[in-house]
Amino acid sequence: MIIETLSMGRLEVNEEQLYHFPKGIPGFEEETDFALIGLEETPFWVLQSLKEQELSFLLADPFNFYPGYEFELPDEEAEELQIQSEVIIRSMITLKGEIEQSTINLLAPLVFNPNERTGKQIVIHSGPYHTKHILLQEQPEIDGKDGG
Structure with a gap:
């Protein structure tokens, strides 16, 4: 299937x-169908609306940035998504002008069932998480110098 995106142009996506x-994403309830597109050689994905080319979200695997991140998926959410075993967790990224100020939303992760091809953004009601955790806690070497 070919989809139109604002930032990446025309893309071919597969059924997987x-x-x-079913309920959209909070604030975008009318948008119910998306493509989850991995950005090659990066730890990021784009969640692209199939209907509105202007609507996309930058996502990351929260465990890559916060290895101690954990939460319990409520039974009713697991039932709604028909999760048996496999699950994919992603968090929304808010990019800032200075990459060091970019944030990751650990309070409301997106939960995907890759078997049923369903997803939902859930809100964690307990725990230390909020919507704006600093994405890069330690600054990586950008210029390729390793100091040696």
């Missing part, structure tokens, strides 16, 4: 990349 969000 398509997810249905």
